[in-house]
Amino acid sequence: MSKSGTVNSKKQILHKQAFEGIPYLKLLGIRLDFVNDELTVVLPFSEQIIGNPDLPAIHGGATASLLEITAKVTLCLKILSTDPLCETKSTTLGEQDLELPKTISFYVDYLRSGKPLDSFARATVYRMGRRYASVQVEAWQDDRSRMFAQGTGHFLLI
Amino acid sequence: MFEIPSNLTEANEFIQRLPFSKALNMRVEEIGECRAVMTVPYDLQLIGNPSTGIIDGGVVTALMDTCGGLAVLIHPEVNPPMATLNLKVDYMRPANTGQQITAEAECYNVTRTVAFVRVMAFDEDRKRSVATALATYTLN
Numbered sequence: 381m382s383k384s385g386t387v388n389s390k391k392q393i394l395h396k397q398a399f400e401g402i403p404y405l406k407l408l409g410i411r412l413d414f415v416n417d418e419l420t421v422v423l424p425f426s427e428q429i430i431g432n433p434d435l436p437a438i439h440g441g442a443t444a445s446l447l448e449i450t451a452k453v454t455l456c457l458k459i460l461s462t463d464p465l466c467e468t469k470s471t472t473l474g475e476q477d478l479e480l481p482k483t484i485s486f487y488v489d490y491l492r493s494g495k496p497l498d499s500f501a502r503a504t505v506y507r508m509g510r511r512y513a514s515v516q517v518e519a520w521q522d523d524r525s526r527m528f529a530q531g532t533g534h535f536l537l538i
Numbered sequence: 539m540f541e542i543p544s545n546l547t548e549a550n551e552f553i554q555r556l557p558f559s560k561a562l563n564m565r566v567e568e569i570g571e572c573r574a575v576m577t578v579p580y581d582l583q584l585i586g587n588p589s590t591g592i593i594d595g596g597v598v599t600a601l602m603d604t605c606g607g608l609a610v611l612i613h614p615e616v617n618p619p620m621a622t623l624n625l626k627v628d629y630m631r632p633a634n635t636g637q638q639i640t641a642e643a644e645c646y647n648v649t650r651t652v653a654f655v656r657v658m659a660f661d662e663d664r665k666r667s668v669a670t671a672l673a674t675y676t677l678n
Contacts, residue, residue: 486626
């Protein structure tokens, strides 16, 4: 059961386990939250992600990581859901089998400083061709309508 | 926090005070007038792709952001505080498994309000860069 009380499908639980098991995501404490079919990636606040201890504010690198991870995971799930050959694979998915798209470029726009709060991000795949995909991500904290960072990425599909 | 480091030891002390930089084991290797070189050693905890063992792109981005910020901070015409305004990273190739990542940043222009930086990232193969980045930082 996710935080919002939505019962996740078996496939979503597998996806959650596979992605959350990636070492860097584990280090950051990143979680995948599914509400129906929509994915929100959560970066819980922790002392270790602080970049400016005076304010305090979240490190720009941690924010950028959240955005890029959200874009990649969202894209990966889209590939798994659109490719019929992947359908079987996605039900037996383990973290070793994840074929993650490769980042070609990623742009981060820091709109305001990340407060010492949990951060959330959601991505939209704007175009997915045979080789390239274009993804946009937005991140917010306590107010869904006030983004604190946004990003755009181009990815290479294998 | 924004005391301007004047030598390598102070620069490393400064980086160590940033919890996230410390968590990723970032180190300052060189500082110049508007130039900084920083590294992150290979660590199993930083893997972003378990099937290849390659370090996550986010780690490279975080290193480039920090290294760029340091290059701004030590620029003689800059007055802190400062924060990253934007950052664009191009990934040329995945970093080799097991190798440390090095970022070299140069703050090539500053105005009263904005600093402009370019960064290159390498692994132990210094001939081909892993990533390049352009970033701007807000000042004052």
